[in-house]
Amino acid sequence: MSLNNQHIDAKDNKDLLLRRFKEILKSKFPYLLPFAKKGSDRTLERRKMRPLLLAVSGGMDSMVLGHLLYEAGLPAIWVHCNFKLRGEESTRDEDFVRQQADFLQVPLIVQSFDAKQKAKEWKMSIEETARKLRYDFFKSLLQQDFRSLNGSHKLESYRLNSAGIEQLPGLQAPEFLMTAHHCGDQIETLLLNFFRGTGIAGLGAMRFKNDYILRPLLEVKRADLLRYARAMQIPWVEDSSNQSTDYTRNFLRHEILPALKKQYPYIEDTLLDNTRRFQQGGVLYQKGLDAYKKRLYLWKNDQLHLSVLLLQKSRLATTLLWEALKDFDFSAGQISEVEKLLEAGSGAYMDNPEKTYRILRNRAHLVLTPLSPEKALTVLIASTDHSVEFGEGLLELQSIEPVSGSVKIIQDPAVAQLDSRDIQFPLVLRKWKEGDYFYPLGMRKKKKVARFLTDNKLGIHEKSRIWVLESAGRIIWVVGQRPDDRFKISAGSEKVLKIRFTEKK
Incomplete structure (x- = not known):
């Protein structure tokens, strides 16, 4: 029957x-x-x-x-x-x-x-x-x-x-x-x-x-x-x-x-x-999609990295982007705008309507990252961001064009004053990890972040709360501790990026 x-x-x-x-x-x-x-x-x-x-x-x-x-x-x-x-x-x-x-x-x-x-x-x-x-x-x-x-x-x-x-x-x-x-x-x-x-x-x-x-x-x-x-x-x-x-x-x-x-x-x-036919077709569709995901998706900490080159070569960018982003509350109507990021420069981005996730062009990848500070283990900072919340507090960013010789050096570890000339957006804010190194301000030689924190008498609990700020893969500031010497300001600095860290109470 x-x-x-x-x-x-x-x-x-x-x-x-x-x-x-x-x-x-x-x-x-x-x-x-x-x-x-x-x-x-x-x-x-x-x-x-x-x-x-x-x-x-x-x-x-x-x-x-x-x-x-x-x-x-x-x-x-x-x-x-x-x-x-x-x-x-x-x-x-x-x-x-x-x-x-x-x-x-x-x-x-x-x-x-x-x-x-x-x-x-x-x-x-x-x-x-x-x-x-x-x-x-x-x-x-x-x-x-x-x-x-x-x-x-x-x-x-x-x-x-x-x-x-x-x-x-x-x-x-x-x-x-x-x-x-x-x-x-x-x-x-x-x-x-x-x-x-x-x-x-x-x-x-x-x-x-x-x-x-x-x-x-x-x-x-x-x-x-x-x-x-x-x-x-x-x-x-x-x-x-x-x-x-x-x-x-x-x-x-x-x-x-x-x-x-x-x-x-x-x-x-x-x-x-x-x-019924769509359900059966969906099974075939999912098998093909899974094959693309293996090549296209790369998860790092809490971020999804999508290869711009693979998306462009696939000729299926609209569908692949929709499948990647739909579970993060991006609407179908946003996908055509997201697709434009494939041709945009680094730092271009789009947020979902709820402002809980951001998809951002970062050189060879589109990077999906949570905007909730409680969820984010890594935060991408665009050139248009003036303040960023994260797990340990708040960063406030200000671009300054000083009159020659008028830069006042602030002697406060919670403030970084950096020469904008070599800084590339988006910046990456993340927790430090073993193997990280930078050039502490005032030193010409590089030093591992782990050694730097130990030398500054930070305990295990304090070390676990330290974040670093990167530009193009180089650490520019160990947040709340010391900037990198390669980005220090000088009398010839034409533009200064001032960043203030306010610790969460």
């Missing part, structure tokens, strides 16, 4: 969807079933089952899935999230889910969130905020010891399921989360990802299994779920916000897809077939 797009006539056979659901479980999720084939004679062995977490909103989709799991004999813990976005309607949904869980005697966890307040704090849309809150909470429940739940996440009911598996097996920690995403959700996700420019991975839309998330209804049409719900007299509640086209997904659902169906009656089947 084909698992795809079967028409379900509930009047003829009410059990057809349940049978199809069991086939999907057997085909896609055999590890969930209570019996497994073992040995050469393929005898059945009873598994020790762990409960599923089931996301239950109270809507038709999740209520049908809850009943299907119940009828299939798979233990589940229902989880309902109340985001307090719809006033009395949100309270109604929560009360309804409680009543249904009590009726079926399934365990239930309810969690409330102030989504509007979080959206303001995180500077995210309500949709994005609710999704993050929801999935962060679901993930926190996985692997939790349900035998010792405190009052904050109380299991509100209990059951003996139809397969005779008593209660929940020892109340073991759930291993997977199951959601009721169906064929319509899959198609909407495909279109959303296409319009957002997420690449070939996004065109594959959702998978049946993505890490800990299971989606058994992805190829079941909503109309089939609706017929089953009516035939089995399964109650549900309607979310009025689902009718609002202010939300992008609802706009696709109520405006775009109906218009497409008028012109292309079988558009759902076509788009669903496309997601």
